[in-house]
Amino acid sequence: MSDHHTPRLLRPETLTALGIIVAAAAFLAPTTTLRPISALLPAVMLGGLIVLSVLLLIADQRKASAGEDAVSMTRSPKRVIGAFGLILGYALATDLLGFYPSTAASIPLVAWLFGYRNPLGLAVATVIVVGTIWLIFDFGMSQDFPTGLLWKE
């Protein structure tokens, strides 16, 4: 995927620099309520982040002016967004439905969606992984896992 036509303000490095500036400025506000010695290190770091991000922004915009291509973040954005979405979905499902049901569903789902489509292999892998987790962590180490907010209520 060529990023040759990426608008100047939508270049990944520029967006990142702008994001850091906004976030650092937002975090800088609470330092005014702290004692000066407690605020010193965070304020210096946040100030540093702002200054450095401005430098990064300028450098990236200079590259844009010189006609340099923007950094390519990914060759398949759909797969990356899908991967992040599924991982977040797995965490939310664990929180709401509990660890074991979510894990038993997520392992084959993620593997199947990303290209491994052998039903027997998926079933065997899921049973082995979930079984081993139960055996080691639940049975062997008495580790508690989320039971699911839905069932609690």
Add this chain to the structure above:
Amino acid sequence: MYSDLLNALPEVVGLTNFAAVVIGVIAGIVVGAMPGLSATMAISVLVPFTFGLEPLVALGLMAGIYNGAMYGGAIPAVLLRIPGTPAAVATTFDGYPMAQKGEGGFALQVAVVSSAIGGIASAFALMLLAPPLSKVTLLFGPSEVFWVAVFGLASIIFLLGGNPVKGLISACFGVFVSVVGSDPIYGSDRFTFGQLELLDGINIVILLVGLYALPPVIDLLETPLKTDGVNSSKLGTEPIWRTLPRMFRFWKTWIRSSIIGIWIGILPGAGGSMAAFMSYNEARRASKTPDTWGNGEPEGVAASETANNADTASALIPALTLGIPGTAVAAVMLGGLLVHGLQPGPMLFRDNPDVVFGFMWQFLFGAILLILLGGSLATNSFARLLNLPRPLLGSVIIVLMLIGVYSIHGRMFDVYLMLGFGAIGWVMDKLKFPLPPVVLGLILGGFAEENLRLALRIGRGDWLVLFSNTTSLILVALTVAVIVGPLIKRRFVNKRAQETAG
């Protein structure tokens, strides 16, 4: 000085501690053999699982993984020309042509023996050099410790090369994360926004798993890599004891590459891949038949594999004595020490000699075990790992990440925090922001702040106390040199390039 080293030995050879090293080496080879997974990632995922373990057991696992993964990277490098770890790139130059000629098994045996020799040399360097250095650093007071922390941050940022602005942003981010939570002196909340979960600060493991484990998992799912078709018939493997005599001619390369690897390991910011490349080039230059290199010369495999393993334990010399890691893995290992309440730095040698010296022995045993566990029979089995489907592997790692992070405090808040750091880590990874300064910033940020404030209290608020003795001034000078040196060098190189072009 070395009596503590001998005193630590009996505990290390105990069954549990020894078993931890064995398991670590096997796990490390498995991880290293899978392209896309690295020792850094494996140790990041492992660290939360070690909470309930004795420190030496946990450290034994880490030492084993580090040693094993450095060799494991050679397996796909030789068989598929895909380096399992970045440090194995130079191994592909001659390892893959050897496999094409049906000598893949011999290439892997050269790799495992050379890796073990490099690892053993590196462990001895750690044992010999770290104790005297720690004696010196034990004399440091708060202001010197503060400057050591500043020097550590500066060295990793500016010696990493690449873009110093990005390195500085990474470090500032890491230090900022270290200040979240209660103020260490007054107890006032900083950036907790009413979240009780943040009062104790952000656990380093959450950051490590997010930064180092999530981005490779996304890469595993993003890029469908076909790695099937590896079977033992392509290897042409003989028993390792029969092939050993053919390797003795590499003895000069083993010595040279070990020295290069150890030296590179001690330098902050360099790492195994630089050691392997430098060693390969030197060995080729010293060879009587440089023309055969690149076409399946076993000595090339020996050079790169010796150096990338010689870099392992030596990277821990500055890490354990000063709290300054030489590589990303060493930075993650410092995190592993912290979760067990062991603060890297001079005090570690005084307060926990059994643990720190035991850790050194574990590195030595891990390197020796490589020959036994990574020998011919095991190499055939490990080669089959390349046939594992990557999406399945990715989904299993996601589950392990969630379990590890959740088990720290038994709450989902940490999992969401880890995912946040993972997203940041992925962006940083793609935009080539270095990750080690973030970890180092988190480790050294709190450490620097605590010692700065202690020094100021001793000096009754006078900032000149930070410059009041010779050691502090030397450390300030070293910090300035580390920052200014690369800038001057870059300007000099640019000027020379312009002159050449002109």
